Amino acid sequence: MKKFIFVVLASGALAIDGAKGAEPAASPAAPSPAASAAEVEALRQQVQSLTELVQTLQKQVKEQQAASEKNNSNPPALPQNPEPETAAGPSPSPAASAPPLFPTTDNAVVTSAVNANGTLFPTTDASVTTVSSSETGSSLTQPITLTGGGNKNYMNISFDGLFALAASSERHLDRLEVGDHDPQQRGFNARNAEIAIDGAVDPYFEGFANIVLKLDNNNATQIELEEAFLQTTSLPYGLQVKGGQFFDAFGRINPTHPHTWEFADSPLVNGRLLGPDGLRGVGAQIAWTVPVPWYSQVIFAVQNGRGGTAYSFRNPGDGGLFYSRMTIDREASALRDLVFVPRVENSFNLSDTQTVLVGASGAFGSNDTGPNTHTQIYGADLLYKWKSPRAEGGFPFVKWQTEAMYRRFEAGRGLDDAFPVAETFRDWGMYSQVLWGFKKGWVAGVRGDYLHMAPSLFTDDDMRQTRSRISVNLTWYPTEFSKLRLQYNHDFLEENAFLASRDVDSVFFQFEFILGAHGAHKF
């Protein structure tokens, strides 16, 4: 196009020159020798206006080219596409330059300019690419707008509804089940409907919030701000800092939300030692990936450690009672009244298909059963996973997960030393579960639970009962956004000084759906 204009322009100029030169002599173009000066002047004006027109056209073309280059962030140094007109066309038909048997380029699919050569089969195709890449790395790194604008992504929002239909030989399911999101009554339960929001705050932070709504046994709605925190995204040296309300990285299950659990209820040891709501609170956390050849991470959190979500710590208890003691609602008077939660985790690949992750956690703080009583919890966890090298949708797999915890709890005499004795409870427990994803979407699971609570001669608190449980379940995930789960629990409630031993059978049918952004799967 440009060339053509130049040619026109040049020939125009030549014509003018020629006309000038021919003027004195009688040119054959001017049949009448008496061509008046007025006629010549008119011709000149015409030529002049044509020249102007051509110049404006040329200017326009240049502007258009500049604009299109800008749009494509296309540096001028790029190889020119031989047929820009066909390249611009949205039609995916390969641009054929030579008698094309088969194209080797396709501008419809690739936008970066690739040299076209006169091969039989096109080797480029302008219809497949959309943007030209520049020689500098910068164009590679610009955010992609593949869908053509409107790609705003300020936050992801999702809703998760988790329900359970429960049947049990125990009338008071809320006493049998240890987790706050576990089924709490015979019949239908809606114990976890959560709204999760996350997104990039700015180039330095990302934010996350998890708001849980649940229905109590009288169908009244309860709401909890389960998590709301920001964390850094761009600290150097493998560091990450988190601040806000969050679950502590204690073991495997504690930091996760109920909809990711592999069983319909929480393990005994989690519910009784870390608490029915898990160990979480307001605080700050720093995590560091250790620069060693395997995966190794150190995490350290500090939280207030107060209230029901710091169950074994400064927890005023139910109705002011904890392990039958009248609690002192202690204000933090020293650093050690806060809860400190360190964790170390390491992971190794046993083979291409087998992975192991081992972790050790601790939680240290004070408790409310006396003016100077403390709690220490230690935990160890192990995860083994095998996944088929030909996995479809993540199946088949085998996953074995075990957690053990030990708690030293100094139980004081409570408010005004009203309780007869001060004791130190050494409680421990563990669970071990195996999940077998035997077919795409299908998982069978078995779990064993054991909880040993140190005997106390002075309390009949059923929270302090030594007990065990065996669970089996079968889960069907129609997609990763829904699930149906059938679970059977057999509980062995051991006798203590006040309670007789007995067995309980329960069956749960759990169903779940997720709407919106689906968080990626953590290992």
Place this chain on the structure above:
Amino acid sequence: MKKILLILSVICASAFAAQAKLNVVATLPDFGSIAKEIGGDKVEVTVLAKPTEDPHFVDARPSFVVQLRTADVLIDGGAELELGWLPPLLQNARNPKIEIGKPGRVQASQGIRLMNVPTNVTRAAGDVHALGNPHFMADPIIAKAVAQHIAQSYSAIDAANAAAYDANYKKLEATINAKLQEWGTALLPFKGQTIVAYHDSWPYFGHRFGLNIDIFLEPKPGIPPSPSHLVEVIAQMKAKNVKAIIVEPYHDRKIAEKAASATGAKVVDFSQFPGGLPGTETYVKLIDKLVASLAAALK
């Protein structure tokens, strides 16, 4: 003292030289193969996903965090294929070099016009990718564009070897251009034929070679084949005289065989990834194999 310093500096320099290889991580083996071709002996390439596994659902193994933590370059699809497992890895890796926006991050789909971009994204339609079909590497012309991006990224980070990367790119480009003639010729007799695939991974391959790969054993993307859908597929196959069913290593081959035996079609083993089938260690060898086995089945 001076001598010791000299020796120390020599040791340091040699240690530095030994580590001077670019540390490249590719999420998927197709990017990995191209990354190796372009990098040659100047780069060390680690591929996260196995060539035989479903790229939508790869375990976010902690060892991947280690690899990403020390990566100079990360090549990912950028079209949400790895959405289910890459984000938590990157979050844990905390490596600013491979953030989006840095020369160390190659999002392969950049500059590629993705096919089948849904106008209305709903999960009622199954596992639909909002940005369009992410299985674009099956088109060799697109693979060339991705190779060019990778070469540019390498050159931006390791300018000293830019000429080598460019030469490797030119070489790969020439190879693919020449191969395209072979592949195009081999599949030309079957232009316009309909082929059945287990999953919608092959629109780019079909588009390139003039084949309609638009009937799927999955009723909707990611949803396992149901008996009623299979009946429908078999009827369509008979109506369109379909001669081949494409399955990938992680698909249930038995279902494809059932449809094949009902229609007389052949089951053809395909893979999106080099190494997914025997004798396909590189991208070019993979397409060689796909073209050859498909042409054999369609004959």
